[in-house]
Amino acid sequence: MSLLEIRDLKKHFRVGGGLLSTAGTVKAVNGVSFAVGEGETFALVGESGCGKTTIAKMVLMLERPTSGAILFDGEDLASMGSAGVKAYRRQVQTVFQDPYASLNPRLRVRTIIAEPILAHGRPERATLRKRVEEVLDVVGLPKTAADLFPHEFSGGQRQRVAIARALALNPRCIVLDEPISALDVSIRAQILNLLADIQERFRLTYLIIAHDLALVEHFSTRVGVMYLGNMVEAGPTSEVFAHPRHPYTQALLASVPRPDPDHRPPADAIRGEIASAMAPPSGCKFHPRCPHAMPVCNTEFPGWRNLGATHAAACHLLELT
Amino acid sequence: MASNGQALLRVENLRTHLFLKRGVLKAVDGVSLHVDEGETLGLVGESGSGKSMTSLSIMRLLPKHSGRIVDGHVWLDGTDLTTLPEDEMARDWRGSRVSMVSQDPMTSLNPVFTVGDQVGAPFRYHKLAQGAQAVRDAVVKVLGRVRIPSPERRLDNYPHQFSGGMRQRVVAAMAIACAPRLLIADEPTSNLDVTIQVQMIELFRELQRDSGLGIILITHDLGVAASICDRVAVMYAGRIVEVGDVRTMYRAAAHPYTQALLNSIPHLGQRRRRLYAIGGQPPSLIDPPVGCRFAPRCPRRTAKCDAEYPPEVELAPGHVTACWHPGPGGSA
Ligand SMILES: Nc1ncnc2c1ncn2[C@@H]1O[C@H](COP(=O)(O)OP(=O)(O)OP(=O)(O)O)[C@@H](O)[C@H]1O
Ligand SMILES: Nc1ncnc2c1ncn2[C@@H]1O[C@H](COP(=O)(O)OP(=O)(O)OP(=O)(O)O)[C@@H](O)[C@H]1O
Ligand SMILES: [Mg+2]
Ligand SMILES: [Mg+2]
Numbered sequence: 001m002s003l004l005e006i007r008d009l010k011k012h013f014r015v016g017g018g019l020l021s022t023a024g025t026v027k028a029v030n031g032v033s034f035a036v037g038e039g040e041t042f043a044l045v046g047e048s049g050c051g052k053t054t055i056a057k058m059v060l061m062l063e064r065p066t067s068g069a070i071l072f073d074g075e076d077l078a079s080m081g082s083a084g085v086k087a088y089r090r091q092v093q094t095v096f097q098d099p100y101a102s103l104n105p106r107l108r109v110r111t112i113i114a115e116p117i118l119a120h121g122r123p124e125r126a127t128l129r130k131r132v133e134e135v136l137d138v139v140g141l142p143k144t145a146a147d148l149f150p151h152e153f154s155g156g157q158r159q160r161v162a163i164a165r166a167l168a169l170n171p172r173c174i175v176l177d178e179p180i181s182a183l184d185v186s187i188r189a190q191i192l193n194l195l196a197d198i199q200e201r202f203r204l205t206y207l208i209i210a211h212d213l214a215l216v217e218h219f220s221t222r223v224g225v226m227y228l229g230n231m232v233e234a235g236p237t238s239e240v241f242a243h244p245r246h247p248y249t250q251a252l253l254a255s256v257p258r259p260d261p262d263h264r265p266p267a268d269a270i271r272g273e274i275a276s277a278m279a280p281p282s283g284c285k286f287h288p289r290c291p292h293a294m295p296v297c298n299t300e301f302p303g304w305r306n307l308g309a310t311h312a313a314a315c316h317l318l319e320l321t
Numbered sequence: 322m323a324s325n326g327q328a329l330l331r332v333e334n335l336r337t338h339l340f341l342k343r344g345v346l347k348a349v350d351g352v353s354l355h356v357d358e359g360e361t362l363g364l365v366g367e368s369g370s371g372k373s374m375t376s377l378s379i380m381r382l383l384p385k386h387s388g389r390i391v392d393g394h395v396w397l398d399g400t401d402l403t404t405l406p407e408d409e410m411a412r413d414w415r416g417s418r419v420s421m422v423s424q425d426p427m428t429s430l431n432p433v434f435t436v437g438d439q440v441g442a443p444f445r446y447h448k449l450a451q452g453a454q455a456v457r458d459a460v461v462k463v464l465g466r467v468r469i470p471s472p473e474r475r476l477d478n479y480p481h482q483f484s485g486g487m488r489q490r491v492v493a494a495m496a497i498a499c500a501p502r503l504l505i506a507d508e509p510t511s512n513l514d515v516t517i518q519v520q521m522i523e524l525f526r527e528l529q530r531d532s533g534l535g536i537i538l539i540t541h542d543l544g545v546a547a548s549i550c551d552r553v554a555v556m557y558a559g560r561i562v563e564v565g566d567v568r569t570m571y572r573a574a575a576h577p578y579t580q581a582l583l584n585s586i587p588h589l590g591q592r593r594r595r596l597y598a599i600g601g602q603p604p605s606l607i608d609p610p611v612g613c614r615f616a617p618r619c620p621r622r623t624a625k626c627d628a629e630y631p632p633e634v635e636l637a638p639g640h641v642t643a644c645w646h647p648g649p650g651g652s653a
Contacts, residue, residue, distance in 0.1 A: 015478055024474060026482075047514045048486025049470075140602065151384075152341070154369035178485065181511040184368040184541045189585040189596035196595070211486075211514045212542070218587040218596070238592070255515040256589055257522075257544035261567040264548060270516045276470035 001074060002035035003173060003205045004042075004059065009033070009068035011054050015278070024278045028054040030229035031068070036222075038172075039199070041206040043216045043237065045252070046226030049277060052209045056175050059207065060094050061085070072173075090120050093171040095162050095179040102162055103150040109136075110146040113165045120169060135164040138198070140190060159183055163191065167198070173205040181211065192219055213256050217241050222310075225249045228275050228285040235311030246313040247290045284316065292317055328355035328396075329535040330379070330503050335393035337371075337378045340386075344607040348374040350559035352393075356503065359529045361536040363546040363567070365582065366556035367603050372539045373424055375556075376505040379537075380421050381410050397503060417447050420496040422489075424507040424539070429492045430480040436491055437476035440464060443498040459498075467494045468520055486513045493521065500532055507539045522549045543586055547571055552639070555579045558603050558614035565640035573649065576642045578615045580650035613645065621646040 011029040029051040036042040044052045057063040059070060061077065070077045072088055080088060093116070096102040103112055113132045117123060123131070133143050139160040150158055159179065166174055176195075180188045192215070198204060210216050216223060217237055224234040225246065233246040244250045251269040258265075270289055275281055281288050287297035296316050305318040337349035349371045356362045364372050377383050379395050381402060395402040397419060402410065423429045430439060440460045444450040450459045457476070464472035467490040480488055493509055506525070510518040522545070528534045540546050546553055547567060554564040555578065563576040574580050584597045601618040604610055613619070616626040623645065631645045 013482070015475075015482055045514070048490075048517050049484040053484060142602075154373070157369055178511075181508075181541075184366065184370075185543060185582055185585045186599045187368055188541070189598035193595050193598055211511075211518075212587075213515060214544075214587040214589045217589060218592055241590075252515060253589075255519050257515065257518065257542065257548045258589070259543040259547050259571060259583065259586055261547045261571050265515070265519050269519070274468050274470045274517070276474075278471055278474055 001037075002071075003038040003040075003073060004036040004207065005069075005071040005074075006032060006034050006055070006059075007069040007071070009055065009058060009070065010066045011051070011058060011063060012066045026277045027229050027280060028277060029058070029065075030280075032224075032226070032229075032231050033068075034224050034231065034234060036173075036205055036207055038205055039203045040222060041199070041208060041220040043220035043223045044207070044209045044226060045211070045213065045216055045223060047228070047274065048211075049274070050226045051229045051277075052226060053177055056094070056177050056207065056209060059175055060092065061089065086120070090169055091172040092175065093166040093169060093173075094175040094177065095159070095166050096177050103158055105150050107149070108146065109148055109150070109161050112150070112161060113146075113168050116165060117168050131168060132164075135167045138167060138194065139164045140187075140194075160187070160191070163195075170202065171204070172202075173207065176206055176208040176210075178209055178211065180215070188215075195219075213241075213253060225252065228277055228280055230285060230314070232286065232315070233313040235308070239308065239311050245307055245311075245318060246286075246315050247292055247317070248286050249313075284314075329358045329360075329398065329533075330354075330356040330537075331394075331396040332375070332379065333394040333396070335375065335378055335395065336391045337374050337383065337388065338391050339374075339384065339388050341607075346606045347559050347609060348388075348606060349378060350606070350609070352556075352559075352561055354554055354561065354564070356535040356537060358533040358535055360552070361525070361529070361538055361550045363550035363553040364537055364539045364556060365541065365543065365546055365553060366562075366578075367558065368541075369603060369606075370556040371559045371606075372556055373507055376421060376507055376537065376539065379503075379505060380415055380419065381405075381407070382415075382421075416443050416501075417499045418501055419503045419505070420499065420501040421505040422493050422496045422507060422509045429495070430488060432480055435477050435479055436464075436483065439480075440491060440494050440498065443495055447499050449499060463494045463498050464491070466497070466524060467491070468517060469494075486517065489513060490517075490521070493524075497524075497528060501534065503535045503537070504528075505537045505539070508541070509538070510540070510545055511542065518545060525549065543571075543583065555582065558609060559606055560614065560643070562615065562644065563640075563642040565637075565642075569637065569640045573640075575636055575640070575647035575649070576615075576644045577619050577621055577646075577650060579642075613643075 009032045013026040015026050058065050110132055136145055141160055180191055220237045223237045223240050224231050227248050233249045244253055254269040255265045283299045284297045284302050287293045302314045302316045304312050304314050306312050332354045335349050335352045339346040339348050352375055378390050390403050437460050441456040444456050444459050450456045461472045510521055550567050552566050553570040554561050557578050563579045581599045599618055604614050612627040613631050616622045625645050631643045633641050633643045635641050
């Protein structure tokens with residue numbers, strides 16, 4: 001059974017209504033479904049603003065879905081009692097995109113890491129101190145870091161503090177929203193190896209959001225590609241990366257900058273302007289920018305098409321074969 | 322390091338220290354670099370090595386109470402920014418001739434003002450657009466340039482209503498608003514998906530072609546650095562350990578730290594079970610070792626490395642490294 005299951009999830013925001021602009025609705029997430037098995041790493045990738053963080057926030061119960069359901073261990077979050085919700089919050093931890101905004105600047109690192117532990121129990125002081133130092137060690141920070149404030153660290157060091165905090169409660173699932181984009185490549189490698197190690201040791205489940213596709217390929221077992229509030233392709237990472245079937249996935253992979261000065265990513269892998277989540281195109285939302293668009297793409301929203309046991313994509317082209 | 326007569330920016334032996342309760346932290350400890358007109362210099366390296374402090378020194382935006390430039394010069398178009406009075410720096414330089422996309426978009430954006438107000442601020446302050454409608458039009462235009470969809474409708478939103486990558490692009494819009502001579506971009510693409518990264522890189526190139534803009538690009542993404550930079554400088558523990566043109570740096574890096582960095586990255590199409598990671602920790606910048614600062618983590622360490630900081634050697638024109646044992650590295 002899946003540990004985490006997302007069913008037809010939607011989140012719409014009301015925005016605007018300023019002096020000169022009219023109000024409207026941002027359909028940030030517009031009917032997304034996927035499942036993450038225990039011990040698996042599921043990666044969400046896609047254009048900036050396509051709704052990845054919004055999904056993460058709903059999973060973390062920081063935002064309430066407009067509709068749809070999130071199931072953990074088969075149980076619907078919406079129907080959990082307060083004890084259930086408390087247990088859930090303990091088992092699902094997070095590392096957010098922005099290491100600056102996510103750490104309270106007025107608290108020492110010791111307090112920041114202890115906070116989630118204290119929210120769920122009253123350990124003895126010595127135990128608490130030991131646990132804080134343990135997780136600092138796990139993320140490669142010295143014990144002395146516990147007595148410093150977040151502003152005394154560089155961006156990368158701060159993100160390690162955030163990871164230490166997420167580990168403090170021995171969670172079952174960690175939601176990682178751009179967890180390492182602020183880290184230098186060597187610490188990235190350390191952290192990724194570390195996340196892989198603790199995953200193996202504790203059978204952790206990861207939901208990771210990342211823009212670095214080489215990292216996603218290396219690190220995740222399954223991947224979901226999103227475009228403007230919808231999932232357009234999903235499947236085992238190795239298969240999706242080797243044989244991308246949706247034109248958006250293909251463009252995304254073609255655009256990856258390589259650590260090679262003689263490789264220039266094609267500037268025109270994706271044509272046209274980024275679509276707006278406030279006024280999404282009709283039919284397939286990618287059609288105005290798709291090199292293979294057909295008349296039907298303009299009018300009809302493409303349904304999911306299975307391409308193998310667990311690989312699927314939503315594109316009218318696939319109906320032609 | 323090697324400097325050029327008509328460089329747009331020339332940083333000479335910059336030392337920036339942070340005076341903290343626990344001691345004096347030598348965040349930037351003797352950095353020299355130059356950026357020519359229309360050129361992009363990449364600044365990469367260890368987290369905490371002083372990349373942001375170097376750029377904050379150039380911008381004169383150091384932490385108010387603790388940060389101070391204690392030595393060195395920052396020449397921009399022939400003017401030493403380190404000696405300017407603050408009001409002149411604010412009026413004629415910062416945000417107009419030299420601007421920065423800061424690493425953390427949320428600290429450059431005030432949560433209580435709308436995006437439109439904030440992007441409009443440089444236009445109003447430097448008097449580039451007069452009147453509410455003109456400012457508004459200018460804002461819509463510049464937001465469009467950084468690819469914010471429906472800018473005229475998102476103008477009145479607050480920063481928290483934007484996604485991470487959208488905020489980053491808003492900060493970029495503010496930085497290019499006044500057509501600067503030098504743009505310092507601190508991790509400008511790290512929260513962006515690759516297709517928008519490519520577009521931002523194209524935007525930077527366009528600005529360079531049009532106006533000879535010089536760019537310092539700070540990034541941890543060696544793929545992005547490879548595709549946009551003309552030269553790359555690698556920082557470690559407050560100093561530049563190697564600099565050279567982009568091809569030399571990716572093909573013939575001579576410093577073991579640069580080589581280790583290049584070995585640490587995952588490559589598309591090659592799934593490895595484990596990534597190579599450099600063991601150990603960087604040294605304390607409060608009490609840095611006298612010798613080479615990378616020595617404790619270096620495979621080529623000898624007694625000499627611990628005893629004395631290595632001198633800079635020019636291995637080829639423009640390719641300079643500070644290492645006692647420079648040379649090609651084995652692969653990891
Ligand atoms: N609180 C909010 N109010 C209004 N709109 C919002 C809010 N939060 C997010 N949005 C909008 O929802 C859309 C999706 O945002 P989200 O943060 O989920 O994107 P993302 O995929 O995480 O992007 P990125 O890769 O840039 O972080 C965006 O258009 C964003 O502006
Ligand atoms: N406000 C501050 N107070 C005290 N120490 C600081 C402050 N800001 C930075 N430092 C310290 O100064 C050193 C240089 O930091 P800087 O932010 O320049 O690193 P960086 O190279 O930009 O790192 P990253 O890649 O993680 O952003 C680090 O050791 C950091 O811990
Ligand atoms: Mg996000
Ligand atoms: Mg920095």
